[in-house]
Amino acid sequence: MKLGELETPALLLDADRMAANVTRMRSRMAALGVTLRPHLKTCKSADVARRLFDGATGPVTVSTLKEAEHFLDNGFTDIIYAVGITPGKLEHASRLRERGADLKLLLDNLDAARAVAAHAARRGNLPTLIEIDSDGHRAGVAPEGADLLAIGHCLAAANCLAGVLTHAGASYDCRSVAAIRAMAEQERARTVRAALRLREAGLPCEIVSVGSSPTATYAERLDGVTEVRAGVYVFFDLVMAGIEVCRVEDIALSVLATVIGHQRERGWIITDAGWMAMSRDRGTAKQPVDQGYGLVCDAAGQRLPDLVMIDANQEHGIVAHRSGQPQHTPLLPVGTLLRILPNHACATGAQHDRYHVVRGASDSVEVVWPRFSGW
Ligand SMILES: Cc1ncc(COP(=O)(O)O)c(C=O)c1O
Structure with a gap:
């Protein structure tokens, strides 16, 4: 797949x-x-x-x-x-x-x-x-x-x-x-x-x-x-990267999201990954660099410079340039796939019932592994 x-x-x-x-x-x-x-x-x-x-x-x-x-x-x-x-x-x-x-x-x-x-x-x-x-x-x-x-x-x-x-x-x-x-x-x-x-x-x-x-x-x-x-x-995550326990490139977990629209005058990209997909964890808020709800990469896992998931509703994510200046946000077309790196891998993982296993920049899903939750 x-x-x-x-x-x-x-x-x-x-x-x-x-x-x-x-x-x-x-x-x-x-x-x-x-x-x-x-x-x-x-x-x-x-x-x-x-x-x-x-x-x-x-x-x-x-x-x-x-x-x-x-x-x-x-x-x-x-x-x-x-x-x-x-x-x-x-x-x-x-x-x-x-x-x-x-x-x-x-x-x-x-x-x-x-x-x-x-x-x-x-x-x-x-x-x-x-x-x-x-x-x-x-x-x-x-x-x-x-x-x-x-x-x-x-x-x-x-x-x-x-x-x-x-x-x-x-x-x-x-x-x-x-x-x-x-x-x-x-x-x-x-x-x-x-x-x-x-x-x-x-x-x-x-x-x-x-x-x-x-x-x-x-x-x-x-x-x-x-x-x-x-x-x-x-898995590592942005909280660990924020205290130099890993590099951002070591983070193995991400959420695949799709661009669903824009608020052009505000420089916002709207995606279909809200806090249900990322979790409410804002662990980097206390760190010197606040990564919002996650750092944004392209579908191959390459970081899109300074694009951050700045806010989240249940099933909507808002992605924007870190500067807050609308002209800096690349208005990626509707349908664009993004990988969003999480603040806290345990919390983001807990929102999902399976892992889609990929390797690096490949666009193939090798296998699906179930994961469980609850008590
Ligand atoms: C009792 C206990 N041991 C070990 C760990 C593992 O710590 P880490 O997730 O930082 O690897 C945790 C994490 O919360 C914990 O609660």
Whole structure:
């Protein structure tokens, strides 16, 4: 099938760019001597997941139990569910383990730890990681705090303590490579410190899991760490390009859109890809260069200089020259195909139910890979 035969908007995945991103991260982790545990919440696709490994099926990270189900069905057994567990999901987790998943859970409070311990006493072992707050970004216990040991003792008494895990989400707010390097070292040091405290208290701590794409890309040493999780590196996006974690040319995901009309006096090109196709994510708004709802390329993936998707309605996109000066917008004819690069690959991907796999500038769709969503 040719791109011109697709009904737009449609999600495109450049397989060559993805393969280069995957190889780069794999080699980096191998050089640093740690296991890479990709986060599959970005792709939500077994076809993509299989291409992240050299023949192996894992280890992997997921953000929902539905992802765990799906990837287990596709042969991925070593799974960390990296969102804090709730008591209501423990039975589901046990069922996954009975079906053969080596599923590990995550939590950061004593209430959840007690629920895991009680459930494990009835239904069998539930290996669980303690979430560490390494950057003040979101969830987790302080590596130096009393909660860490209290939770550790509770889980260990039930034979459920598997290790510690952190995600340095604050790396997304770094504004220089030096700042990301420093964040990577902070992420490593604080998580390793938490592991040490557990071990000094006589508790087991086999897994020391860190990771985000920015810190994985720039970490200089990872001693004490056993594994790194990263997700968005597979596709990359404008937010990652905005903090120099990738180049714009590395972005493997785009939305194919068609020009449907113009507002000539305003210098606007109207397309059929609105926020339903791109998502509402405006992640570059906080960055030095705001990319609107996306950067605009031609049908072959070549950037059209300074053309940006400046606004979005549900099914309408507005494309204009970055300067805001109407005379600079090339009024591309109705029917012109465009590829729009997304701010946030996970959010844009989530708007679609399949990947149309392409290679570079080719106008052929090689294959269609389904992707799933929901919980
Ligand atoms: C717990 C956890 N681990 C790993 C990741 C992967 O980070 P990134 O998407 O920057 O690669 C995320 C992303 O949100 C996450 O929430």
